[in-house]
Amino acid sequence: MNKSNTVGAPLEQSNLFYQNHTQRPFLDVARGVYMWDVDGKRYLDASSGAMVSNIGHSDPRVLEAMQAQMSKATFAYRLHFRNEPAEQLATLTASLMPEGLDRVFFVSGGSEAVESALKLARQFAVATGAKSRWKVISRYPSYHGCTMGALALTGYAPLANPFAPMMREMPKIPTPTCYLDNDNYNDHERGLRYAEMLREEILQQGPETVLAFIMEPVGGASTGALVAPDSYYGRIREICD
Numbered sequence: 001m002n003k004s005n006t007v008g009a010p011l012e013q014s015n016l017f018y019q020n021h022t023q024r025p026f027l028d029v030a031r032g033v034y035m036w037d038v039d040g041k042r043y044l045d046a047s048s049g050a051m052v053s054n055i056g057h058s059d060p061r062v063l064e065a066m067q068a069q070m071s072k073a074t075f076a077y078r079l080h081f082r083n084e085p086a087e088q089l090a091t092l093t094a095s096l097m098p099e100g101l102d103r104v105f106f107v108s109g110g111s112e113a114v115e116s117a118l119k120l121a122r123q124f125a126v127a128t129g130a131k132s133r134w135k136v137i138s139r140y141p142s143y144h145g146c147t148m149g150a151l152a153l154t155g156y157a158p159l160a161n162p163f164a165p166m167m168r169e170m171p172k173i174p175t176p177t178c179y180l181d182n183d184n185y186n187d188h189e190r191g192l193r194y195a196e197m198l199r200e201e202i203l204q205q206g207p208e209t210v211l212a213f214i215m216e217p218v219g220g221a222s223t224g225a226l227v228a229p230d231s232y233y234g235r236i237r238e239i240c241d
């Protein structure tokens with residue numbers, strides 16, 4: 001092993017790729033909302049990492065379930081085998097979804113989920129004779145992932161711009177950052193105004209070319225947990241319908 005990857009070695013000499021050389025602690029243990037570095041210093045993880053460790057670190061119930069399953073089997077290819085944990089999780093997920101959404105497709109992360117959703121929507125359009133539909137409208141700012149399809153939907157220029165010639169960028173409408181708006185409308189009215197921008201964009205793009213609209217119901221990295229006014233979501237549903 002290269003010594004530069006061991007505790008105490010300078011980050012610059014690490015064999016791991018880091019996007020910048022900001023020094024960071026060496027993690028040892030994480031439990032619940034706390035993380036400890038190798039020197040025993042404790043940190044409060046107030047942001048759940050990148051807003052992903054939402055049930056806390058190393059939940060004993062999760063560890064137990066992982067250990068139990070891993071001691072039985074670690075991989076089963078879905079074209080060859082069914083397996084009980086995946087079946088159970090699918091049933092639980094479906095029970096939490098709105099009526100009619102009762103099939104679940106598991107992937108490894110957010111970007112892949114967005115890619116899969118894009119392809120599912122397009123394949124549905126092709127299968128139902130609506131081949132002219134391919135545009136997926138998203139919002140600016142937004143974050144939908146780092147793979148090329150998800151990046152085309154992501155509304156953040158520094159991430160997307162270098163790759164613009166390599167992908168088909170998709171139309172964007174403004175994210176309802178109402179708290180920044182210095183106007184005379186109330187929140188209800190602002191929600192409806194922002195939703196209206198979707199209707200206008202669909203008309204401008206040509207409704208027969210529009211495949212889907214994608215948004216973060218609760219904003220992630222790009223908008224810091226932004227939530228639209230209540231009036232927004234229902235109107236967006238109506239417009240899509």
Ligand SMILES: Cc1ncc(COP(=O)(O)O)c(C=O)c1O
Pocket residue numbers: 108109110111112114143144145146216220221
């Ligand atoms: C709304 C949303 N979609 C997609 C992603 C991409 O997920 P991943 O990093 O697991 O590929 C993220 C990640 O922050 C996200 O917040």
